[in-house]
Amino acid sequence: MSASQKETNKLLMSIRQGEKKPFDFLRSVYDGCIAGGAAGVVVETVLYPIDTIKTRLQAARGGGKIILKGLYSGLTGNLAGVLPASAIFVGVYEPTKLKLLDSLPENLSAVAHFAAGAIGGLASSLVRVPTEVVKQRMQTGQFSSASAAVRLIVAKEGFKGLYAGYGSFLLRDLPFDAIQFCIYEQLRLGYKLAAKRDLNDPENAMLGAFAGAVTGAVTTPLDVVKTRLMVQGSKNHYKGISDCVRTIIKEEGTQTLFKGMGPRVLWIGIGGSIFFGVLEKTKQILAQRHRPSSSPKVS
Numbered sequence: 165m166s167a168s169q170k171e172t173n174k175l176l177m178s179i180r181q182g183e184k185k186p187f188d189f190l191r192s193v194y195d196g197c198i199a200g201g202a203a204g205v206v207v208e209t210v211l212y213p214i215d216t217i218k219t220r221l222q223a224a225r226g227g228g229k230i231i232l233k234g235l236y237s238g239l240t241g242n243l244a245g246v247l248p249a250s251a252i253f254v255g256v257y258e259p260t261k262l263k264l265l266d267s268l269p270e271n272l273s274a275v276a277h278f279a280a281g282a283i284g285g286l287a288s289s290l291v292r293v294p295t296e297v298v299k300q301r302m303q304t305g306q307f308s309s310a311s312a313a314v315r316l317i318v319a320k321e322g323f324k325g326l327y328a329g330y331g332s333f334l335l336r337d338l339p340f341d342a343i344q345f346c347i348y349e350q351l352r353l354g355y356k357l358a359a360k361r362d363l364n365d366p367e368n369a370m371l372g373a374f375a376g377a378v379t380g381a382v383t384t385p386l387d388v389v390k391t392r393l394m395v396q397g398s399k400n401h402y403k404g405i406s407d408c409v410r411t412i413i414k415e416e417g418t419q420t421l422f423k424g425m426g427p428r429v430l431w432i433g434i435g436g437s438i439f440f441g442v443l444e445k446t447k448q449i450l451a452q453r454h455r456p457s458s459s460p461k462v463s
Contacts, residue, residue, distance in 0.1 A: 189259050192258045192259040193255045193258070193259055195258065195447060195451070195454075196251075196254040196255040196258035196259065197251040197252070197255035198251070198446060198450060199254055199442075199443050199446035199447045199450065200251045200252075200253055200255060200443065201247045201248070201250050201254075202442055202446050203250060203440075203442040204249065204250025204251070204253075205243055205246060205247055206438055206442050207435045207438045207439045207442075208239070208242060208243060208246045209239070210434075211434060211435050212235070212236055212239050212242070213235035213236060214430060214431040215303075215431055216234075216235045216236070216303045217232070217427050218424040218427035219300050219303045219304065219391060219395075220303060220304060221423050221424040221427065222387070222392070222423050223300070223391055223392065223395045224423075225401075225416070237303055237305075238298065238302030238307075238310060240310065241299070241302070241309065241311070242295060242298070242299040242302075242310070244295075244310070245294065245298070245299075246295060249292040249295060250288070252284075252287055252288040252291060253285065253287065253292075254284065256283060256284040256287040256288070257280050257281060257284030257345065260279070260280040260283050260284065261277060261280035261349075264276035264280055273349070273350070273353065274346055274349075274350055277345055277346040277349040278343070278345075279342070280345065281341040281345035282338045282339075282341060282342040284345075285334075285337050285342070286334070286338060289330070289334060289337065292333070292337070293326070293327050293329070293333050294327065296333065297317070297326055297329070297394050298317070298326070300394050301317070301394070301395055301397070304395050306395070306397065321397065321398055325397075328396075328397075329390050329391075332386070332389050332393050332394075332405050333390050333394075335386055335390070335405065336383055336386035336387050336389070339383065339386070340379055340380075340383045344375050344379040344436065345375075347375040347378060348371055348372055348375035348436070348440060351374065351375065352368070355367065365441055365444070365445055368441050368444040368445075369438070369440060370437070372436040372437050372438075372439060373434065373436050373437035374436075375440075376432040376433050376434075376436020376437070376439075377429050377432060380428050380431070381428075381429050384421070384424065384425045384428055385422060387424070387428060388420065388424065389405060389409060389412075389421075391424075392408055393405070
């Protein structure tokens with residue numbers, strides 16, 4: 165083996181050992197919840213207007229007019245759901261990722277990241293779906309407040325109304341979460357290997373933006389279907405995921421499945437930059453607080 169190959173393998177081993185620190189389940193969950201909650205709230209607050217425009221574009225049937233007023237409609241109520249949902253996601257993702265990385269061979273790290281993203285998404289969906297249903301119906305002008313939305317949805321559609329489009333949400337968000345976090349984590353590993361050092365905040369943000377933009381573009385058709393099913397309420401334009409896809413293509417054309425791609429890619433690209441930037445910074449701050457003051461700083 166050449167000297168350069170040995171050096172590369174040594175560096176890769178160092179990176180992998182850095183990720184495989186002694187596993188502390190409770191600390192991993194705690195740090196993940198704090199970091200995830202902080203990142204989710206910051207992203208949602210900053211980018212909510214873009215998300216609103218995207219939702220209105222996707223919900224408009226047959227070329228309906230897009231209203232640009234009230235772009236922050238429903239933000240407060242949405243944050244009440246985003247905070248616990250983001251906390252649950254990262255709180256599950258981080259320990260699952262660390263456990264899988266510790267159990268699987270090094271060449272299967274992508275599998276660990278992909279699986280952890282899907283598991284985290286599944287766990288957080290119990291909170292994310294009702295939050296998304298209320299948010300999107302407020303964004304499309306159906307309700308004036310989150311409390312009124314919850315009350316009237318339950319009254320008219322039953323408790324299951326809060327989980328409208330749950331199947332389409334999982335169809336979109338499980339692959340989205342898995343792909344986005346897998347791309348991001350693999351890019352970080354490759355970047356560390358190439359740069360031979362840990363990443364700084366702008367670099368984490370840049371990789372997060374790229375992972376978010378790519379994943380957002382790829383999953384746009386799934387997002388359109390999810391939006392249509394969530395905002396239809398009791399009108400029942402669509403009878404399910406497959407019927408929604410067929411009806412959209414038949415009545416509005418295949419291109420409709422890509423409505424809102426521009427705002428979505430912009431929103432998730434910038435959102436990925438902010439989310440992963442805040443996530444890594446918060447994790448770093450928490451790690452420094454856990455580290456004994458007498459211990460030397462470890463990169």
